[in-house]
Amino acid sequence: MSLPEIALITTGGTIAARPLPSGEVVVADSGEELLASVPELGGIARVRLVELFNIDSSLMTPPQMLEIARRVRALDRDENLAGFVVAHGTDTMEESAYLVDLLYAGEKPVVFTGAQRNASERDFDGPRNLLDAARVATSPAARNLGAVIAMAGRIDAARDATKVHTTALEAFSSLDRGKLGEIFDGTVRIFRSRPRPANLASLDDIEPNVALVKLAAGTDGTFLRAARESGAAGIVLEALGLGNANPDVVREVERCTASNVPVLVVSRIPLGGVAPVYGAGHDLAKAGALFGGNLSGQKARILLMAALAAHRNGGTPLNELLAPHLRI
Numbered sequence: 001m002s003l004p005e006i007a008l009i010t011t012g013g014t015i016a017a018r019p020l021p022s023g024e025v026v027v028a029d030s031g032e033e034l035l036a037s038v039p040e041l042g043g044i045a046r047v048r049l050v051e052l053f054n055i056d057s058s059l060m061t062p063p064q065m066l067e068i069a070r071r072v073r074a075l076d077r078d079e080n081l082a083g084f085v086v087a088h089g090t091d092t093m094e095e096s097a098y099l100v101d102l103l104y105a106g107e108k109p110v111v112f113t114g115a116q117r118n119a120s121e122r123d124f125d126g127p128r129n130l131l132d133a134a135r136v137a138t139s140p141a142a143r144n145l146g147a148v149i150a151m152a153g154r155i156d157a158a159r160d161a162t163k164v165h166t167t168a169l170e171a172f173s174s175l176d177r178g179k180l181g182e183i184f185d186g187t188v189r190i191f192r193s194r195p196r197p198a199n200l201a202s203l204d205d206i207e208p209n210v211a212l213v214k215l216a217a218g219t220d221g222t223f224l225r226a227a228r229e230s231g232a233a234g235i236v237l238e239a240l241g242l243g244n245a246n247p248d249v250v251r252e253v254e255r256c257t258a259s260n261v262p263v264l265v266v267s268r269i270p271l272g273g274v275a276p277v278y279g280a281g282h283d284l285a286k287a288g289a290l291f292g293g294n295l296s297g298q299k300a301r302i303l304l305m306a307a308l309a310a311h312r313n314g315g316t317p318l319n320e321l322l323a324p325h326l327r328i
Helices: 031-036 039-043 062-076 093-103 126-137 222-229 247-258 279-286 297-314 318-326
Strands: 005-012 017-019 025-027 046-055 081-087 110-113 147-151 154-157 181-184 187-190 210-214 234-239 263-267
Touching: 005 031, 005 062, 005 126, 031 046, 039 046, 039 126, 046 062, 062 081, 062 093, 062 297, 081 093, 081 126, 093 110, 093 147, 093 297, 110 126, 126 147, 126 181, 126 187, 210 222, 210 297, 222 234, 222 247, 234 247, 234 297, 247 263, 247 279, 263 297, 297 318
Parallel strands: 005 046, 005 081, 081 110, 110 147, 210 234, 234 263
Antiparallel strands: 017 025, 147 154, 154 181, 181 187
16 A cells, blocks of 8 residues: 655744854755655655745744645645645744644644754754654544644644743643644554634635734833834734733723724733633723633734634624634
8 A cells, every 4th residue: 555645845944954154053954855854754655845935933924824824725635645744943833833724624634843953963853753743644533633733742733832942842832721642652642622613714815914912010002002003903912811901001902993903812821811800801891802712922813814804805793703713
């Protein structure tokens, strides 16, 4: 029996990086060089190489993330492909993976992976992660899970995964959600299913001009006002605690909503969600703010980009577009 075929979409990142003589680490390897560095991959799957970008993921933009999603959807029409592996830098991997997850309703696994060590280091983790990602992409158990991140032997849902360490090999966690599965001794184990709202899956565009503002003690409305006045189409507000803010921030949220600039409130706290429980939260709700459940600021920004585009294209109220993604 022939091996399954996967598409390997390369975008750069540390997995394709090497140091210059100066010591600076830069993205250097092409997709072909990356593939050639892991000959064991040929024992898992036949690989169709798709070289999309070759950049540090700190330079990744929302339009480029959208291009990854478009490429996955286009390739998904090929019945010969069993799944997808996206080689990506870890800085913005969770955002790219989440956007693909929102815009892709197919059954085939879309597995993001990368590396914390560059290709010149003795403990380079790229080959192991790439092999594990290919195992997930070809596993029947991983179908219908949407986009996931597979690194350091663990599998995390794109919606839940967040980078929790700058240098450790186990860079990603789903925090209180728990990992979706694992790759152990070459075997893919999936522990649970996950809901996949598909109301944004037909989108072919996003609204990239969404700002992210984080509150700290004493922060006033200056940054919200700057975002509004600079033409932001929407704003994600990382508020305090359960979703609280001081009166100056509340007044600026009122001005934003009056100017048709929606404000989506999340918490700066990594665990738990937001709700208008205290007076400050109720004030934000009265000012017209929407509440973003347990999403992180960076994930809420990606969701708002997609929802704003859907609202603009179809007229569905923004809160209705957001709701299915906030209840899970």
